Amino acid sequence: MRCLLLISLICSLSVLADEWPDMPFPDKGSAQIVADNMNFMGLPMKTWVLHYPGSAVVVADFYEQQWKDHSEKFDKNTLNGDVIINSWQPPFLLTARIRSQYDSTLAYVGISQNLGFSEFETQSSQKFPSLSGTTVLSDISSVDLFKRGRTVVLVSERRVSESYHYYKNYYTSRGWHEVVGILEPSVNQAVLRLNRENAFLDVSIKSEQGRTHIVANEMSEGL
Numbered sequence: 493m494r495c496l497l498l499i500s501l502i503c504s505l506s507v508l509a510d511e512w513p514d515m516p517f518p519d520k521g522s523a524q525i526v527a528d529n530m531n532f533m534g535l536p537m538k539t540w541v542l543h544y545p546g547s548a549v550v551v552a553d554f555y556e557q558q559w560k561d562h563s564e565k566f567d568k569n570t571l572n573g574d575v576i577i578n579s580w581q582p583p584f585l586l587t588a589r590i591r592s593q594y595d596s597t598l599a600y601v602g603i604s605q606n607l608g609f610s611e612f613e614t615q616s617s618q619k620f621p622s623l624s625g626t627t628v629l630s631d632i633s634s635v636d637l638f639k640r641g642r643t644v645v646l647v648s649e650r651r652v653s654e655s656y657h658y659y660k661n662y663y664t665s666r667g668w669h670e671v672v673g674i675l676e677p678s679v680n681q682a683v684l685r686l687n688r689e690n691a692f693l694d695v696s697i698k699s700e701q702g703r704t705h706i707v708a709n710e711m712s713e714g715l
Contacts, residue, residue: 625649
């Protein structure tokens with residue numbers, strides 16, 4: 493069944509999967525495809541997980557060297573210790589999220605099709621609820637057997653307390669129940685966990701370098 497869904501998905505694209513550019517990986521790294529049905533900003537996406545026996549700086553430099561000169565738009569940011577790289581190479585958007593793990597590096601590398609950068613910005617601002625002055629850095633969803641998952645990463649000019657109360661009020665007014673709600677103004681951090689039927693939403697909010705970083709993870713059982 494999963495193979496049939498994947499074939500149907502590929503055939504529906506105007507750019508066939510075998511026309512996608514090759515994804516580069518650093519020497520000594522071990523990469524494999526993860527999730528056969530992923531979605532980035534509402535569009536199909538191929539994603540790999542990369543294990544590299546070395547520094548995250550090396551991996552970040554590798555993708556910057558590979559992508560930057562070929563990009564119409566390119567950005568590189570740090571969020572909660574992870575390096576996030578976006579490269580818009582029409583008609584593809586390439587992304588990498590790179591994380592240090594003791595003496596090794598874990599990275600998620602992806603490519604999505606037929607997405608203009610202006611469409612990326614427009615869709616990202618509409619897909620997930622947010623206050624004004626907030627930018628969606630990534631919005632990735634996946635479908636596995638009997639489960640759906642979604643992770644949204646945002647950065648905001650608003651204070652931690654504003655974002656906390658916004659998401660708390662937004663979801664509780666729509667039938668979600670607060671399970672955990674912790675706001676710590678002294679350290680500019682907050683966490684929120686909500687539940688509705690068979691779905692859970694975790695929101696982590698933290699202030700770094702004068703900006704508020706938000707990570708929302710939603711998981712639901714059943715298709």
